[in-house]
Amino acid sequence: MIIRKSLAVAALACAALLSACATGPAPKSYAALRAENPRSVMVVPALNSTVNVDAADYFVSTISRPVAERGYYVFPAHMVKGVLEDEGLSDAGLVHQADAARFGPLFGCDAVLFVEIQKWESQYILISTSTNVAFEYTLKSCRSGQVLWSDHQEMTYSPQASNSGNPLADLLAQAIVSALEKAKPNYMPLTQQANLTATHALGQGLPAGPYLPAQHRQDHKSFPDE
Amino acid sequence: MMAAVTALTGLAACAPATRFEWGAYEPALYAYAQNPENREAYRTALERAIEAGRKRDAVAPGLLAELGYLHLQAGETAQALTLFREERARFPESAVFMDRVIVGLGGQAAVAGGEAQ
Numbered sequence: 001m002i003i004r005k006s007l008a009v010a011a012l013a014c015a016a017l018l019s020a021c022a023t024g025p026a027p028k029s030y031a032a033l034r035a036e037n038p039r040s041v042m043v044v045p046a047l048n049s050t051v052n053v054d055a056a057d058y059f060v061s062t063i064s065r066p067v068a069e070r071g072y073y074v075f076p077a078h079m080v081k082g083v084l085e086d087e088g089l090s091d092a093g094l095v096h097q098a099d100a101a102r103f104g105p106l107f108g109c110d111a112v113l114f115v116e117i118q119k120w121e122s123q124y125i126l127i128s129t130s131t132n133v134a135f136e137y138t139l140k141s142c143r144s145g146q147v148l149w150s151d152h153q154e155m156t157y158s159p160q161a162s163n164s165g166n167p168l169a170d171l172l173a174q175a176i177v178s179a180l181e182k183a184k185p186n187y188m189p190l191t192q193q194a195n196l197t198a199t200h201a202l203g204q205g206l207p208a209g210p211y212l213p214a215q216h217r218q219d220h221k222s223f224p225d226e
Numbered sequence: 227m228m229a230a231v232t233a234l235t236g237l238a239a240c241a242p243a244t245r246f247e248w249g250a251y252e253p254a255l256y257a258y259a260q261n262p263e264n265r266e267a268y269r270t271a272l273e274r275a276i277e278a279g280r281k282r283d284a285v286a287p288g289l290l291a292e293l294g295y296l297h298l299q300a301g302e303t304a305q306a307l308t309l310f311r312e313e314r315a316r317f318p319e320s321a322v323f324m325d326r327v328i329v330g331l332g333g334q335a336a337v338a339g340g341e342a343q
Binding site (some may be wrong): 040058061069071072073074078079106109192212 | 251
């Protein structure tokens with residue numbers, strides 16, 4: 001738990017410095033992913049394990065872009081959701097339980113990305129609000145159903161009022177900023193940040209796909225086999 | 227922490243340029259998912275992103291199909307078919323899915339390997 005928290009703090013520090021960052025020092029094996037060499041990724045509707053009913057709708061709008069920018073063809077996420085519903089798969093739980101190999105004949109995808117939303121909350125404690133998200137990413141082969149890549153991201157955001165030098169005014173300003181965040185939590189930037197980090201971090205994210213021809217199958221050093 | 231910083235250094239080099247044109251796709255889809263009344267704004271966002279993408283051969287994956295799907299839901303089958311065919315032509319990875327949808331609409335699937343535009 002302490003490790004997880006310190007990682008989240010490190011991630012936030014990185015996020016503040018640049019618009020993208022990396023977490024998780026444990027090296028990953030890219031052998032299975034490289035052997036499969038997927039050209040396309042189909043993102044199925046996220047599995048929402050939180051009590052916030054809007055989380056999945058929010059999430060779908062932020063996942064295609066970062067995956068595609070790594071050089072992969074990404075299927076139209078909103079259309080895929082509609083087609084799955086027409087096939088009787090409107091429940092994300094059912095979709096996530098299905099063998100990924102089942103999607104191959106239907107969509108012609110090389111890989112399916114399953115995302116579980118594990119945390120999506122805004123907590124107000126005293127005069128401070130913290131907005132938290134956590135996502136689990138699992139990429140599976142549409143041919144064999146085996147896991148090709150996985151990742152976990154947790155992000156926290158706490159707005160801070162600027163310091164004026166007057167303690168009472170600062171306290172009031174902080175209370176207002178926190179109340180605003182509580183009323184309308186800023187999930188979009190956090191979610192975009194988490195998805196960008198998950199897909200783009202060197203040695204942790206996705207190796208370059210075929211739509212980045214200069215790097216495709218040339219980034220073995222950054223994404224080793226073991 | 228060191229690992230994160232090291233990874234960041236490498237990341238910074240490839241961060242600024244985008245491979246594809248996305249325009250306002252993300253906020254517009256979000257607004258549409260939240261409220262169907264934002265359909266027109268989502269359609270406009272898709273059209274603009276696609277137009278910008280055509281200019282530098284950087285149409286983002288899926289956007290043509292998403293726009294086609296909007297037309298399909300509005301009963302505009304002809305426009306939908308045109309867009310599904312362009313998605314298929316630009317992205318061969320979409321062929322199985324697009325052909326299935328096109329045939330389902332009574333259209334002619336493109337000959338394998340042929341140009342659908």
